[in-house]
Amino acid sequence: MKQQIVTALDIGSSNVRVVIAVGSKNGEIEIKGIGETAVDGMDKGIVKDIEAVSSCLKTAFAEAEQNAKCKAQNIYANISGEHIKTHESIGRISIPGSHTNEPGEILPEHVEQVIEDAKKSLKIQKGFERLRILHGIPQSFEIDGQGDIRNPVNMNGFHLTAHVLSVFADINTLRNLTKCIELAGYQIEPENFILNHLAVAQAVLTDDEKNLGCLLMDFGGGTCDLALYNKGAILKLIVIPMAGNAISRDLAIGLKTTVANAELIKSEYGVAIADRTEKEKVVNVDGISGRTGVTKSQYLISQIIQHRLDDILALCYNEAVTIVPTELITAGVVLTGGIANLKEIDSLIAETFNMPVKPAKPDVSGFSGSTLRLEDHAFATVVGLLRFGFEAGQSGKSSTTRIRTGTNINLIEKTKKFIKDIVS
Secondary structure, eight states: OOOOEEEEEEEOSSEEEEEEEEEOTTSOEEEEEEEEEEOOSEETTEESOHHHHHHHHHHHHHHHHHHHTSOOOSEEEEEOSTTOEEEEEEEEEEOOOSSTTOOEEOOHHHHHHHHHHHHHTOOOOTTOTTEEEEEEEEEEEEETTEEEESOOTTOEESEEEEEEEEEEEEHHHHHHHHHHHHHTTOOOOGGGEEEHHHHHHHHHOOHHHHHHOEEEEEEOSSOEEEEEEETTEEEEEEEESOOHHHHHHHHHHHHTSOHHHHHHHHHHHOBSSGGGSOTTOEEEEOOGGGOOOEEEEHHHHHHHHHHHHHHHHHHHHHHHGGGSOGGGGTTOEEEESGGGGSBTHHHHHHHHHTSOEEEOOOOOTTEEESOTGGGSGGGHHHHHHHHHHHHHHHHOOOTTTOOOOSOHHHHHHHHHHHHHHHHO
16 A cells, blocks of 8 residues: 655754655654755744745755655644634533433534534634634543543443633735645645644653643744643643744844844854853854954853843733643743753753753654754754644644644554554
8 A cells, every 4th residue: 555645844944844755664754855944034923925925835845855855745734823723611421321311422523513503603703703623632521520631432321511612823924824835836734734832742741740630831033832731631731922033143143144144143053041151161253244253252242142031931920820820830931942052051941940950852762763953942843743743644633623642652552553454
């Protein structure tokens, strides 16, 4: 049987990443090709220039396809930005029994039905009129009034209730992203847009972290995406519209250099805590458009970085940590995204939040082929998107109704079994 191909597309505000993978005969996800390029025309998850973005997509797809020696297909793409909204709702259905007045067994299709019922029952608030639902994420279930059930499948009852967090995206943003992909010469199904928070969580979080409680922080270029987990469920999703690009712009202004050069200086010489730099160390900074360059200390460079980081982390803390008791975040902060590579960033977050911080690289267990690049923090999104894509092929469910009640290990094993089935 023909191998299944899944393509992960990470459209960030700084870079575009494309990864093409196939299901191998031993059940692993085999990485065939990777493409990456700087992006122009995106800002904080919003398309600002369709032609510029589509041109960048063409470049990234071409590089991935050249390496993979096959065409990108079955594309899964991330989406984030301030336009993302959430709304909680409740669904309720009756479970048919084999006999009258006897409880019925809850099957997977009943779980899908109750989630759909919750989405239909939404009383859309003002401002939701131009939004489209991306996901219905179950937070907990009840069976005949008995609550706090994580996975009701195979249990018995008369009535099943679901508390669902529905995630919405701006319909114009979705259309513009779709148009960018189409102008690049590719197609994407509407249900294959995945909230960035969920893709990243799929790549870096462990079941212990989800169950004990953690704050997932994907610190990218345009946005800082936060997800609060406890008891295996998502409590809150947050998008902070300020991240790594704001630091680079501050550096460009402070050092009187280009944004591109500021980005390189940030990556090579930046330290999140200025007092931990070599204060005597100096850096040569190129001027703008051929102007004479200057020499700046690493300490000054890191002061600029830390000043902006303090602002961003204060926003993150106020939006996430202050709204829940700290005992619900037992595992602390799980950090990923491009800024996770910045020196001492985990220490600064630990000091700011007063809780442990774990820089988490993507889990590539169950992957084979060219996986080395995927182990970088910046590739967390594409790793999660690939897992979504292959799981969707296994379950046949859309991303709006897929639920995650099993462990990550079970997901990997189920995916491997599915891949073996389709290639054998």
